[in-house]
Amino acid sequence: MIQLENVSKRYPGGQEALSGLDLVVDKGEMVFVTGHSGAGKSTLLRLIALIERPTSGQVIVDNRNTRRVKRRKIPAYRREIGMVFQDHKLLYDRPVADNVALPLIIAGVRHRDALRRVRAALDQVGLLHKEKQNPETLSAGEQQRVGIARAIVTRPKLLIADEPTGNLDPDLSLEVMRIFRRFNEVGVTLLIASHDISLIDRLGCRRIALEEGRLQQEEDDSWL
């Protein structure tokens, strides 16, 4: 699903966020990227979301070389990927349901269909009863679940999440990870950046550790 070949990313100013990274995430995998802040986790996800372009190397997502995705085609490319952010990035001027519906509106899904999908997505994160509320009135954990519902409402094959539990306490974090796990069980490939190693170990998923933009070690939980 995701394939990185000798990928380097150097930001203007000289700092190298990634250097010569090779990485493969298979279809249907749920993989965590760990490392200290500044290790390159976010950069990796930003390259996949085409928020950044690599300085050198190839990033191939779903058999598509991102280098060949033209600027004009980036929106269509992003619509294929679900994204979850540490700060949720919800819009607080509209209710929960409208937030979740946003990707469908962008994709031009019919209103009636969109409504059904939104309810299904909210149901999956256990927030159907809060669809009419403003996200501001929800707890941090609930807001993050709204963010997840929004990421999966278009049924993407790939979901990337940048520190999705960064602002949550351990119980809420585990709840969020369980939701991710369920998506993984129905075939969604997940790439999640996190520094919560104990939590990741409890889930027993593959872990990619980054250090100064390089691969530190790769733990394969093939015993699972």
Next chain:
Amino acid sequence: MAVTRNADAVAPVRASGPITIWAVRHLGTSIAALGRLFRQPFSSLMIVLVIAVTLALPASINLVIQNARTLSGSWDNALDFSVFLQQDRSPGEAEALGKLLAQRADVEAVDIVTAEAALAEFKQQSGFGDALDQLTDNPLPHTLIVRPGGGNTGASISLLQEEIGNLPEVDFVQIDTDWVQRFHAILDIARQAIVIGAALLGLAIIVIIGNTIRLDIENRRDEIEVTKLLGASNAFVRRPFLWGGFWYGLFGGLMAVVLVLVGLHLLEEPVARLAGLYQSKVAITSLSLAEAAAIVGIGIFLGLFGSWLTAARHMRRIEPR
């Protein structure tokens, strides 16, 4: 909680037909943009008012010129002639000729100014009284002031002038059309100035709307970034701002028409009074439907253009970070 696995949840995202999507999206966005305008009624009203005044200004001046032109057009046909008789004609001949001319259907009235009366008037008005006293002869001829009837056209006036000019007693006929022509030339210049002024004011509207939209974009920067992260194209994020410009232009145009009509209404009475003084029926030419539609249309065009200019520039700049 189990993952819901009904048919709906598993079905891929399917979009409707492209034209339906396009229409439904536009309808939705336009209503949303309208709603946003009404949620800030005061600032929206201010902007609409500024646009309205800016549109109403050249439109009303244009109307004034149009009316002045109609008015002075009728003056052309109602101008007095000065008919100068030959030097050797007697006052009696002048009077006889005056009576004869007054009987014509195309002549309303004839006044006779004898040479003596003309000289006396000239002495009084010129201030050369003493010098003129030295003259032994009166150098001035008798003069008939002929006022043509109201039913005359430009052509019949020329004909009348020519016929009077051919009479044996007449030296020459003078119509004082010079000042009317000058007046028309001034109106032409004014009209040109209006075109230039209107172009500048149109530019001002584009700047005003552009600036409003720019502020709007800055205020909704987060929203734009998030929607772009979720895969929205530039066209998608631009759309609500274009609709915003459209509504500003539409309401500004409509308000401008209202302003012009109110102004005309306020002028109606004084103009009627003035017309009464001149014993004429002068009706103000009002805005035609086409002109009103043009004002609104120009408003919409400028609104769309101003917002498009700004939105196109800023949408490319705002990218998710």
